[in-house]
Amino acid sequence: MGFQYRTLAKAVRRRTASSISPPPQPPLVLSRSFAHLSSEFAANRRSPPRRHFGIAFDIDGVIFRSESPIGGSPQALKRLYDEESGALRIPYVFLTNGGGFRESIRASELSTLLGINVSPLQVLQGHTPFKNLVQRLENELVVAVGKGEPAAVLSEYGFKKVVSIDEYASCFPGIDPLAPYKNWEVKQVPKHNGVSEARTSTDNICSQRVQAVFVVSDSIDWSRDIQVLCDILRTGGLPGREIGHQPQLYFAHDDLAYQAAFPSERFGLGAFRIALESIFNRIHHDPLSYTCYGKPNPFVFKNAEAVLKQLVSSCPDSGLAPDNASTAVHNFERLYMVGDNPDVDIKGARQAGYPWFSILTRTGVFKGTGNHDKFPADLVVETVEEAVDYIIRKECS
Numbered sequence: 001m002g003f004q005y006r007t008l009a010k011a012v013r014r015r016t017a018s019s020i021s022p023p024p025q026p027p028l029v030l031s032r033s034f035a036h037l038s039s040e041f042a043a044n045r046r047s048p049p050r051r052h053f054g055i056a057f058d059i060d061g062v063i064f065r066s067e068s069p070i071g072g073s074p075q076a077l078k079r080l081y082d083e084e085s086g087a088l089r090i091p092y093v094f095l096t097n098g099g100g101f102r103e104s105i106r107a108s109e110l111s112t113l114l115g116i117n118v119s120p121l122q123v124l125q126g127h128t129p130f131k132n133l134v135q136r137l138e139n140e141l142v143v144a145v146g147k148g149e150p151a152a153v154l155s156e157y158g159f160k161k162v163v164s165i166d167e168y169a170s171c172f173p174g175i176d177p178l179a180p181y182k183n184w185e186v187k188q189v190p191k192h193n194g195v196s197e198a199r200t201s202t203d204n205i206c207s208q209r210v211q212a213v214f215v216v217s218d219s220i221d222w223s224r225d226i227q228v229l230c231d232i233l234r235t236g237g238l239p240g241r242e243i244g245h246q247p248q249l250y251f252a253h254d255d256l257a258y259q260a261a262f263p264s265e266r267f268g269l270g271a272f273r274i275a276l277e278s279i280f281n282r283i284h285h286d287p288l289s290y291t292c293y294g295k296p297n298p299f300v301f302k303n304a305e306a307v308l309k310q311l312v313s314s315c316p317d318s319g320l321a322p323d324n325a326s327t328a329v330h331n332f333e334r335l336y337m338v339g340d341n342p343d344v345d346i347k348g349a350r351q352a353g354y355p356w357f358s359i360l361t362r363t364g365v366f367k368g369t370g371n372h373d374k375f376p377a378d379l380v381v382e383t384v385e386e387a388v389d390y391i392i393r394k395e396c397s
Helices: 010-014 034-046 073-078 103-114 128-137 150-157 165-170 202-207 222-234 269-283 298-313 342-352 384-396
Strands: 053-057 092-095 141-145 161-164 212-215 248-251 334-339 356-360
Touching (some): 053 384, 073 384, 128 212, 212 269, 298 334
Parallel strands (some): 212 248, 334 356
């Protein structure tokens, strides 16, 4: 049997670049000095923005490295707010494949670290599209995998029977044969209101079929999680029982690597997916079936555009909303994607096509001197601060 799996981006990969977006324009490399821009920018910041553009920022490698701001990100983002009132002046979102925490928690963290007011609506994480699956799986037993608080994330979306893989594995003695040799302690995240009616009884968990698995963020115990997931997925959701139909499997994204505090990139969720798939396909007669969300999926960029439209209509006092915003349909002439990973951020913006314009920074995964060969950006800059300078000069002058 051929190599079979489902991804939302599958159809896009069959299409040529010319069928997805307009003919590519020669990419730009920004070399103008900041000293030359400062007087222009001061004037531009006082001018009202034109009402037809928005910005999406990646986080890791663009705004932060680990939890430390980079590339002048605090100063750059403050320019998107009114200097006197602090109201949002230019619509933007954080479009990241990262996650593991509720959007409200992440928005609060970003606000504190950057010194600005970020709303949960502006935080689009890899797992945010899981909200769209609530209607189908709301009352089914589902398992949440990953660092942070994956079960609380799904519960906030509306799933009513959610169990973290930590708790699920603890209900099956011996399911992880290496557990006695693991000396670390798993931090228990406080239960979120409504998180899982299934948690009330170990017997209840063991006797119910798992209907879906959501890999919300990076696994922190690959050996255990691969073992337990293979048990769930091979047996129709009842580990230790007969072989059965595979439950649904969803990944928040498929990034192979990302830029963290270490100088070279670290393995991401895509690497875990490859490991799980390789092992599953060796031990099961049917290949692993799964769905991946996250960038570079064009759906993610379409969703970001919809959220940016919401931001425009929700800020009538900031000069962003068009006249008669309550009834008008706001169409963007230009949307900027600012990212550090050509394979994810730039590829995604190129596939999404008009009105996306890609800007590649050198503060994360990409560190080249020119542009990326396979997925060249429309503009290459050193930092996010240079990217914001370019956007404001282009759109507000």
